[in-house]
Amino acid sequence: MSSWFDDWDREVQEIEGIESVAGFMTALVAIEKPRVEAINLVTGDREFPDDLREKIQGHIALWAISGSLPATDRAWEYATSTRCSRLSMELHDDFHEVARRGISTRFGRLSDSPSQILALRDEYDEETS
Numbered sequence: 001m002s003s004w005f006d007d008w009d010r011e012v013q014e015i016e017g018i019e020s021v022a023g024f025m026t027a028l029v030a031i032e033k034p035r036v037e038a039i040n041l042v043t044g045d046r047e048f049p050d051d052l053r054e055k056i057q058g059h060i061a062l063w064a065i066s067g068s069l070p071a072t073d074r075a076w077e078y079a080t081s082t083r084c085s086r087l088s089m090e091l092h093d094d095f096h097e098v099a100r101r102g103i104s105t106r107f108g109r110l111s112d113s114p115s116q117i118l119a120l121r122d123e124y125d126e127e128t129s
Helices: 004-014 021-043 050-063 073-082 086-101 114-128
Strands: none
Touching: 004 021, 004 086, 004 114, 021 050, 021 073, 021 086, 021 114, 050 073, 050 086, 073 086
16 A cells, blocks of 8 residues: 555645644645645546546645645644644545555556645556657
């Protein structure tokens, strides 16, 4: 299994010591934003299963601090009180499900690592263009 989500969690753990809520949340957004963008690219692929796309996008809508929508009160309260990312936990589980399904696409089998999925897709696109 990939370490993509483990790295995310480790980065969040490194900012736990930031005393101010605003400072912690700013750091959390900086960690979360590029990961949400990568996940949006992955789930936006035409071969990504619709049911998983909806589930993942639902978790982003509910738990993202850095999303295109303002963070929900629930996400804000969770992040500030626990000093961790509920989004990471939910998406980690979702991507384990992606890998368990063994989904084959035009560019290869989907894994539990969004960065690996994007790399495979980019490599495929370069080879076929």
